[in-house]
Amino acid sequence: MPLEIKKVGVIGAGQMGNGIAHVCALAGYDVALNDADPDRIRSGLATINGNMAKQVAKGSVSETDRQEALARIVAADKTEDLADCDLVIESATEREEVKRKIFSALCQVVKPEAILASNTSSISITRLAAATDRPERFIGIHFMNPVPLMELVELVRGIATDDETFEASKTFVTRLHKTYAVAEDFPAFIVNRILLPMINEAIYTLYEGVGSVDSIDRAMKLGANHPMGPLQLADFIGLDTCLAVMQVLHEGLADSKYRPCPLLVKYVEAGWLGRKTQRGFYDYRGEKPVPTR
Numbered sequence: 001m002p003l004e005i006k007k008v009g010v011i012g013a014g015q016m017g018n019g020i021a022h023v024c025a026l027a028g029y030d031v032a033l034n035d036a037d038p039d040r041i042r043s044g045l046a047t048i049n050g051n052m053a054k055q056v057a058k059g060s061v062s063e064t065d066r067q068e069a070l071a072r073i074v075a076a077d078k079t080e081d082l083a084d085c086d087l088v089i090e091s092a093t094e095r096e097e098v099k100r101k102i103f104s105a106l107c108q109v110v111k112p113e114a115i116l117a118s119n120t121s122s123i124s125i126t127r128l129a130a131a132t133d134r135p136e137r138f139i140g141i142h143f144m145n146p147v148p149l150m151e152l153v154e155l156v157r158g159i160a161t162d163d164e165t166f167e168a169s170k171t172f173v174t175r176l177h178k179t180y181a182v183a184e185d186f187p188a189f190i191v192n193r194i195l196l197p198m199i200n201e202a203i204y205t206l207y208e209g210v211g212s213v214d215s216i217d218r219a220m221k222l223g224a225n226h227p228m229g230p231l232q233l234a235d236f237i238g239l240d241t242c243l244a245v246m247q248v249l250h251e252g253l254a255d256s257k258y259r260p261c262p263l264l265v266k267y268v269e270a271g272w273l274g275r276k277t278q279r280g281f282y283d284y285r286g287e288k289p290v291p292t293r
């Protein structure tokens with residue numbers, strides 16, 4: 001009998017993890033939100049509360065639905081608190097060794113039939129699955145940022161992912177009122193294979209002095225009708241994540257066209273990771289974002 005998903009665990013309470021918990025709770029799933037840092041869980045819950053309040057103000061969510069959804073989310077301070085989840089989605093930092101450790105600890109506590117998923121932007125699902133005791137019940141469920149507003153989810157099967165897991169994941173994504181696109185398990189899948197080289201090229205354009213931050217973003221917003229300029233979007237995604245994706249593309253496809261721009265490396269080394277650290281290609285500490293170059 002196919003597994004019925006009732007309770008979803010989310011590991012990593014950062015911008016993606018809180019968004020995933022948010023949409024799962026609104027869709028009626030019980031949710032357990034975990035992070036290595038308990039303070040992150042509290043700030044993740046506060047963000048969800050604030051984002052749902054925005055939706056209530058807009059009229060897209062009722063106040064009753066907001067309250068019911070918030071009541072469905074519990075803080076899971078320890079991995080053991082995820083034991084009764086039917087599906088666990090890992091959404092921690094984009095580093096393979098971090099994710100592998102999370103999955104090996106998780107396998108000690110979750111029931112054998114639970115599905116494990118990663119929200120990784122780029123890392124091989126087959127390799128992550130191999131770090132678990134259930135590669136056939138492992139899948140990539142890749143949400144887009146900001147999760148409550150973006151319609152797409154990429155579904156990525158590893159070499160061993162079975163049909164039951166794939167079907168259960170499709171049903172899950174559909175119940176979230178999202179649309180899936182199926183991607184094969186190649187570095188960075190579809191969206192990031194295309195989007196991140198574009199962002200990296202925008203950073204090269206800045207690095208080579210072709211345009212300022214302001215000109216590059218203005219050019220792509222008004223000249224190509226993108227909702228955000230590429231440097232604004234890089235800051236939104238997080239420059240650490242952008243660099244990690246480019247490194248996976250560069251190493252995984254062994255093609256110099258994916259070489260991360262040295263300026264991106266420098267920003268990450270400075271700890272200027274974009275919006276989440278208040279500084280990246282823009283400085284967000286004042287009233288309005290100010291370009292840093």
Ligand SMILES: CC(=O)CC(=O)SCCNC(=O)CCNC(=O)[C@H](O)C(C)(C)COP(=O)(O)OP(=O)(O)OC[C@H]1O[C@@H](n2cnc3c(N)ncnc32)[C@H](O)[C@@H]1OP(=O)(O)O
Nearest residue numbers: 051052054055058121143144145146148149192227228237
């Ligand atoms: C890296 C990866 O692995 C994959 C990725 O995700 S790549 C990144 C993919 N995402 C993108 O490319 C996003 C590009 N940007 C956009 O599409 C748009 O700028 C956007 C949808 C983010 C925002 O759209 P916008 O028209 O600028 O609207 P904005 O005014 O900021 O927000 C729209 C509404 O949603 C609300 N909102 C914003 N974030 C929200 C959130 N997380 N939750 C709930 N509501 C939210 C806002 O408060 C706003 O409400 P009002 O209309 O009442 O003001």
Ligand SMILES: NC(=O)C1=CN([C@@H]2O[C@H](COP(=O)(O)OP(=O)(O)OC[C@H]3O[C@@H](n4cnc5c(N)ncnc54)[C@H](OP(=O)(O)O)[C@@H]3O)[C@@H](O)[C@H]2O)C=CC1
Nearest residue numbers: 012013014015016035036040091092093094120121145237
């Ligand atoms: N940003 C984006 O636009 C998108 C990102 N993704 C992917 O989602 C994942 C998360 O990204 P995002 O939310 O942006 O990143 P964030 O940096 O906002 O959040 C990551 C969270 O994971 C926590 N974390 C780190 N190690 C562990 C651990 N061992 N156990 C539990 N939690 C841990 C971090 O804590 P601390 O800060 O204390 O280390 C942080 O709270 C990444 O794989 C990323 O590639 C997917 C789609 C879009």
